[in-house]
Amino acid sequence: GAGVSQSPSNKVTEKGKDVELRCDPISGHTALYWYRQSLGQGLEFLIYFQGNSAPDKSGLPSDRFSAERTGGSVSTLTIQRTQQEDSAVYLCASSFGGTSYGYTFGSGTRLTVV
Amino acid sequence: KQEVTQIPAALSVPEGENLVLNCSFTDSAIYNLQWFRQDPGKGLTSLLLIQSSQREQTSGRLNASLDKSSGRSTLYIAASQPGDSATYLCAVTTGNQFYFGTGTSLTVIP
Numbered sequence: 481g482a483g484v485s486q487s488p489s490n491k492v493t494e495k496g497k498d499v500e501l502r503c504d505p506i507s508g509h510t511a512l513y514w515y516r517q518s519l520g521q522g523l524e525f526l527i528y529f530q531g532n533s534a535p536d537k538s539g540l541p542s543d544r545f546s547a548e549r550t551g552g553s554v555s556t557l558t559i560q561r562t563q564q565e566d567s568a569v570y571l572c573a574s575s576f577g578g579t580s581y582g583y584t585f586g587s588g589t590r591l592t593v594v
Numbered sequence: 595k596q597e598v599t600q601i602p603a604a605l606s607v608p609e610g611e612n613l614v615l616n617c618s619f620t621d622s623a624i625y626n627l628q629w630f631r632q633d634p635g636k637g638l639t640s641l642l643l644i645q646s647s648q649r650e651q652t653s654g655r656l657n658a659s660l661d662k663s664s665g666r667s668t669l670y671i672a673a674s675q676p677g678d679s680a681t682y683l684c685a686v687t688t689g690n691q692f693y694f695g696t697g698t699s700l701t702v703i704p
Contacts, residue, residue: 484637486637513691513692515694521696522683522694522695522696522697523683523685523692523694525691525692525693528690528691535690536690536691539691571637571638573638580625580626580645581643582626582628582640582643583628583638583640583685583692584640585630585637585638585639585640586637587636587637588636588637590635
């Protein structure tokens with residue numbers, strides 16, 4: 481597509497429920513990144529995909545968080561047994577990969593755990 | 595671990611002024627640096643990307659410089675406009691991820 485698309489744009493869920501966040505990157509972008517932005521905080525790296533593999537999962541905050549990417553395209557970030565501290569804006573970005581290219585970000589999913 | 599700092603945290607200027615936003619980073623072994631703007635409730639919009647071998651990039655009223663050896667970058671905005679009001683973020687990459695500063699919140703007063 482023309483840009484990075486994320487869905488849903490807003491999600492309110494009850495504590496303890498599982499949620500899935502979706503990211504559809506720019507066509508042809510091989511690299512895909514998930515970041516989290518909590519209120520008043522900077523962007524926190526979660527995970528990086530190159531193609532379908534995730535060489536860097538170092539930012540996932542706990543084993544309740546997982547992500548996958550299929551067909552070198554769409555990625556899903558899953559949070560199990562959500563906690564209130566998971567409330568944040570989850571941002572996805574994609575890139576042509578390699579170190580010479582910058583990122584293009586989606587508009588994010590605002591997750592609120594009540 | 596790479597640490598990115600942006601100063602000031604907030605800035606308010608009258609319309610028409612030229613201004614400079616600062617970004618510093620602790621590990622000079624970066625591949626590139628990118629400046630973004632973020633409007634309230636929105637995602638990030640890329641403004642300028644500077645490769646590690648470059649000293650500056652320009653786009654319209656924006657000019658970004660990079661001094662890798664000293665770990666500094668500046669974003670210069672000429673003739674500021676109310677539409678420039680946003681949070682400006684700088685980010686550097688040393689590998690598989692970008693490290694972000696916490697941003698400078700800019701308000702341009704009409």
